[in-house]
Amino acid sequence: MSLLHFARTCELHVHPGGCLTAEDLIALGKDFCEDIDWRLFTDAYERAYGTRPDPIALFRDAASDPSAGLDKLREYYIYTQKDGGDFGRFQAKFNLVISLLRHPPKREELIKNALQRTINRHRKEGITFVEYRCGCSSETRDAFLDFHRISAQILSRASQGNTTARYIISLRRWAAQQDCEWVRELLDENPELIPTIVGIDFAHVEEGYPPKNNRALFKRIHQDNRKRPQRALEITYHVGESYFDKSLESAIRWCHEAAEMGARRLGHAIALGLDPEIAIARRPDAHVEERVGERLDQIAYDLNYAPALSAYGIQVNAPALRAERQTLKNRASDDLVERPYKPQRLAEIRNRQQFVLNRLARLGTVIETCPTSNLRIGGVPDPAHHPIHTFLKSDVNLAIGADDPGIFDSPLAREIDWVLAHTNWTPKALANRLGDPRRFRLGRLRPSRNHLVCP
Numbered sequence: 001m002s003l004l005h006f007a008r009t010c011e012l013h014v015h016p017g018g019c020l021t022a023e024d025l026i027a028l029g030k031d032f033c034e035d036i037d038w039r040l041f042t043d044a045y046e047r048a049y050g051t052r053p054d055p056i057a058l059f060r061d062a063a064s065d066p067s068a069g070l071d072k073l074r075e076y077y078i079y080t081q082k083d084g085g086d087f088g089r090f091q092a093k094f095n096l097v098i099s100l101l102r103h104p105p106k107r108e109e110l111i112k113n114a115l116q117r118t119i120n121r122h123r124k125e126g127i128t129f130v131e132y133r134c135g136c137s138s139e140t141r142d143a144f145l146d147f148h149r150i151s152a153q154i155l156s157r158a159s160q161g162n163t164t165a166r167y168i169i170s171l172r173r174w175a176a177q178q179d180c181e182w183v184r185e186l187l188d189e190n191p192e193l194i195p196t197i198v199g200i201d202f203a204h205v206e207e208g209y210p211p212k213n214n215r216a217l218f219k220r221i222h223q224d225n226r227k228r229p230q231r232a233l234e235i236t237y238h239v240g241e242s243y244f245d246k247s248l249e250s251a252i253r254w255c256h257e258a259a260e261m262g263a264r265r266l267g268h269a270i271a272l273g274l275d276p277e278i279a280i281a282r283r284p285d286a287h288v289e290e291r292v293g294e295r296l297d298q299i300a301y302d303l304n305y306a307p308a309l310s311a312y313g314i315q316v317n318a319p320a321l322r323a324e325r326q327t328l329k330n331r332a333s334d335d336l337v338e339r340p341y342k343p344q345r346l347a348e349i350r351n352r353q354q355f356v357l358n359r360l361a362r363l364g365t366v367i368e369t370c371p372t373s374n375l376r377i378g379g380v381p382d383p384a385h386h387p388i389h390t391f392l393k394s395d396v397n398l399a400i401g402a403d404d405p406g407i408f409d410s411p412l413a414r415e416i417d418w419v420l421a422h423t424n425w426t427p428k429a430l431a432n433r434l435g436d437p438r439r440f441r442l443g444r445l446r447p448s449r450n451h452l453v454c455p
């Protein structure tokens with residue numbers, strides 16, 4: 001057994017759509033690529049890259065002559081470093097998968113086949129425990145329930161022998177309350193899927209969706225969990241991944257708030273580990289401006305945590321903050337405030353990162369870090385400045401995930417190898433630091449299976 005056996009065989013942060021390889025796409029769609037409405041992909045691709053691809057020709061060429069055609073398709077699908085840390089570009093490429101899988105006449109068959117391919121590949125790679133997280137863009141209740149029921153049923157069937165496959169439902173951030181209600185109905189109608197559906201997730205674009213908006217929803221979920229622990233749902237939360245709309249302090253605060261609200265695991269949380277000097281150098285005037293409303297939230301946070309922040313060497317000038325708050329309250333919430341960075345502020349931001357990492361460690365919150373994903377779409381400029389270096393040095397619970405191993409062409413094993421290659425941690429030290437990620441699995445609020453009583 002290799003030293004990093006546990007980390008290599010347990011995947012806690014992965015999206016099934018992003019697991020599909022270019023070969024999978026051809027196998028799934030080659031027979032009816034002419035019938036598919038590709039506009040979701042072609043429009044987004046044209047917006048992001050300035051050229052309009054011809055997916056039908058790409059599919060035909062790859063199917064008839066894989067040696068040349070597959071490489072061509074991969075150019076339009078695999079998201080590499082060269083694509084340049086742009087979520088719009090990533091989404092454009094990801095839309096190739098969505099356009100294919102949502103093809104109406106074959107939707108159910110495609111969803112099943114795609115998920116089965118992903119499960120089979122993970123099994124072949126020796127991964128024995130996976131929590132798949134997946135969202136559904138459908139606006140209607142029936143389509144939402146159908147999609148997640150089909151997916152969970154497949155994973156439920158796949159869980160046998162030494163393979164465990166669990167399901168986390170990603171909610172649409174703009175309709176999280178509605179989606180959560182539908183998840184409850186899904187569990188009501190399909191109690192046999194309760195062991196498989198272990199959590200809910202918040203994914204996709206985070207800018208514009210502050211964790212505080214979900215405070216009431218989180219509270220309700222925790223209440224439900226206490227009332228019916230046998231079907232408790234834990235929360236995973238993508239946060240601090242893409243945050244150019246706000247100051248670095250606010251980005252750190254979002255991670256902290258999500259954890260304090262009770263998210264079990266945070267996806268990425270780059271804001272807690274990327275050095276502030278590197279973060280602000282990523283774009284001209286990066287993180288200098290933020291909305292008045294965001295600044296007011298930060299002021300409230302600083303006043304609330306003043307003693308704890310002071311203990312970390314962060315100066316909280318309460319009278320000055322209150323005066324600033326008074327002035328800002330007369331401005332529109334969407335107005336922008338500008339606060340340039342000085343060395344003292346950068347030093348304090350590093351301390352804020354440490355403060356929050358320590359809080360997370362105390363809360364038991366887990367950070368799921370995804371090396372390749374962070375480098376390619378998370379705006380981490382190079383391996384030397386990857387937040388994982390800070391995370392490894394801290395006491396925070398840490399798991400390594402592949403995120404979208406198909407579209408990044410980087411399976412979990414390669415992510416672990418990346419950590420060994422780009423940090424100075426030996427396999428033994430890293431194995432000790434990470435332990436067995438299965439201890440961070442969802443579903444641990446539920447009574448043990450022996451006592452499980454389906455409603």
Ligand SMILES: [Zn+2]
Nearest residue numbers: 015238267403
């Ligand atoms: Zn993710």
